Amino acid sequence: MRTAVVIGTGLIGTSVALALVGRGVTVHLADHDPEQARTAAALGAGTDAAPDAPVDLAVIAVPPAHVATTLSAAVAADTARGYLDVASVKSGPRRELEELGVDLSRYIGTHPMAGRERSGPLAATADLFEGRPWVLTPTRDTDTEVLNLALEVVALCRAVPVVMDADAHDRAVALVSHMPHLLSSMVAARLEHAEDTAVRLCGQGIRDVTRIAASDPRMWIDILSANPGPVADLLGAVATDLQETVESLRALQSSDEAKRLGGAAGVEDVLRRGNAGQVRVPGKHGTAPAAYETVAVLIDDQPGQLARIFADAGLAGVNIEDVRIEHATGQQAGLVQLMVEPKAAPVLTASLRERGWSIRQ
CATH class of the missing domain: 3.30.70.260 (ACT domain)
Structure with missing residues (x-):
């Protein structure tokens, strides 16, 4: 790959561009906001001038709701030999592309599992994806050349390729990214009107839980709007756990010893299930977590x-x-x-x- 176009110069798009430029690829930048593209260019992410001829690859780095229309327009303009998007949801944009009649052999949906609480080109870094999983969702229609171009992008960004079905990907990110973000926001929301004396007691635990709640709400509305079903299903299950835990805690206040014992057992159950889930989170270098x-x-x-x-x-x-x-x-x-x-x-x-x-x- 010698040339690329990155359409969408936010955090992810600009980071991709910086990584590609650093590996010798000529990158052209485009954005619905020309000033943002100029900012990315000034950071060394490429040029905001349009290419004179079709490039090797077009990277669509726009919110999920805009992937299909943006990619369709790029295909109609014969922008590149191959196309990929980096949106955090995969099945919805692909269905919209099918409805628009786009040739899917030249397209592959991808999702780099990396990000920051800050957004925009000024938050971008060339090493954002280094060592991080980068999901590829090829179909039977995906041309081998396009798959190879996507694998080359992943390699140039020093990420780790992971091949998944699009629907399985959306369920997975609902579990490990989208649902946790909402829960973090809900916990952080309890602090908004809390007494100052209480907030001053914040330790590392509350900082860990609420860190991702600092992200841009507008960006997350776009993400969650594209994957509402799986996230709602997971939150429904969490709501059941919450209700049962509330009832168990109320039981601990009872003067009836049997109820107190039942309440303690209920709280212990959710804590132990939490232990069992936490040990499955990959540890250093993606291996099984070690006991340090x-x-x-x-x-x-x-x-x-x-x-x-x-x-x-x-x-x-x-x-x-x-x-x-x-x-x-x-x-x-x-x-x-x-x-x-x-x-x-x-x-x-x-x-x-x-x-x-x-x-x-």
Whole structure:
């Protein structure tokens, strides 16, 4: 692939363009808002000038509701040899393309499983997709050349290709992306009118749960409008769990011991099912999650502290498998939680103490 057009210069489209330009592909940029395309071009994502001849590939990076019309117009203009979209929903746009009579042999639906809470070209990065799954949904009609072009894009963006059926993809993203986003927003909404004294108690747990609630609501309306059925089904199941949990918690307030025991059993059931589901979330490098030990170290909020603690861990011969930072409320300090192999935890703890670090249990 030597040339490409990216139609839609938001976060995903501009990130794709940056990655392709970085690998030597000539990229042309287009957007319904010319100023946004110019911004992406100024960032080094390509040129906002139209190509003189059909390019190798057109990447349609617009909201799901606009994929079919945008792609249909690009095909009618003979923009490229092949076409792919990067929308987060796959079955709806494909059905709309069929209704419009578009030649689907030159098209493949794809979805890079990457994003950020921020949107727009200024949030784009060339490494956004590195190591991330990138779903491809070919059909029996998909031309081999188009599939190969899509695989080349995935490789150039250093993502990991995953082939799925379009309907199966939509059910999967409803489970692992769309439904969790709504739940995060619902939890965050409880904070809107909460007392300031309560909000000041926010710790890492509430930050983890509400992080994705910071995303652009307009973007998510587009996404959810394209996949409402599977998301509604999942939320219905969650609503059942919520109602049963509410009833169990009410039972814990009862003066009847049998009811209290039943309530405790109900709460324990949902917590244990949560444990069983959480361990299925892939761990490091997409492998089965490992059981790590956490070494918590108190650090000051000063330049160089993180670099020094990582260097000291290296001197101890310990590999840091993962890391989290929990900031102390109202203090210029925080806890760095270093996740390591269980056998390495005592070694790291002793070594860091020798080097003057304050270890917290």
